[in-house]
Amino acid sequence: xxxxxxxxxxxxxxxxxxxxxxxxxxxxxxxxxxxxxxxxxxxxxxxxxxxxxxxxxxxxxxxxxxxxxxxxxxxxxxxxxxxxxxxxxxxxxxxxxxxxxxxxxxxxxxxxxxxxxxxxxxxxxxxxxxxxxxxxxxxxxxxxxxxxxxxx
Numbered sequence: 001x002x003x004x005x006x007x008x009x010x011x012x013x014x015x016x017x018x019x020x021x022x023x024x025x026x027x028x029x030x031x032x033x034x035x036x037x038x039x040x041x042x043x044x045x046x047x048x049x050x051x052x053x054x055x056x057x058x059x060x061x062x063x064x065x066x067x068x069x070x071x072x073x074x075x076x077x078x079x080x081x082x083x084x085x086x087x088x089x090x091x092x093x094x095x096x097x098x099x100x101x102x103x104x105x106x107x108x109x110x111x112x113x114x115x116x117x118x119x120x121x122x123x124x125x126x127x128x129x130x131x132x133x134x135x136x137x138x139x140x141x142x143x144x145x146x147x148x149x150x151x152x
Contacts, residue, residue, distance in 0.1 A: 004055035008145055011048035015135075015142055017041045022131055032114035035126040036101070042131070042138050043094040046087060049138075049145050053077045056149045081148050087141045090134050100124045 018041035026034050047066065050073045054063075059076060063069045070091070078085060097116065101107070106117040116124040 004052045004149055007048050007052035007055055008142075008149060011045045011052055011142055011145065014041045014045035014048060015138055018045065018131075018135055018138070022128070022135060026128065030112075032109045032112060032126065035114050035128070035131055036097075038131045039094050039097045039126065039134075042134050043091070043098060045138050045142065046091050046094065049142055050091075052145060052149065053081065081144065083144055084140065086137050090137045094134065097124055097126065 018038045021034055021038045021041065026038070047069075050069055054069060054073060054077070057076060057080075059072055063072055070088070074085075074088070077083065100116045100118060103118070104116045105119060108115055108117075112127060114126040116126070
């Protein structure tokens, strides 16, 4: 299996994991903390998808840093493969969730939402609706990946 196919496979598996957590597990358990796992799986799927595109174009060796990879992806892959740019705000939001979580002094559940507070009490609020929106965008991105590099 080629490197880009391996990365694409990892991206699809992470997306499937997020989908299962959000559509099957979350409704049964009804614990908003599961939304953190969904966000993490979506972030992994997006990053692996970007790396798969870069590896497919043989540009992945140029950068090991995520920010550089995203910049290369924006500059060289978005137009060439006719991709939507809506994946970038989703990736930013998912990275912000992860970053906020690492430095957060307070996290709590409130109704059907999970709230992550910063030092100055700016809040990141996760709910099922937001995660479903992100899942749809990531899934569309990965469908384009599948069509482009013929994997699965």
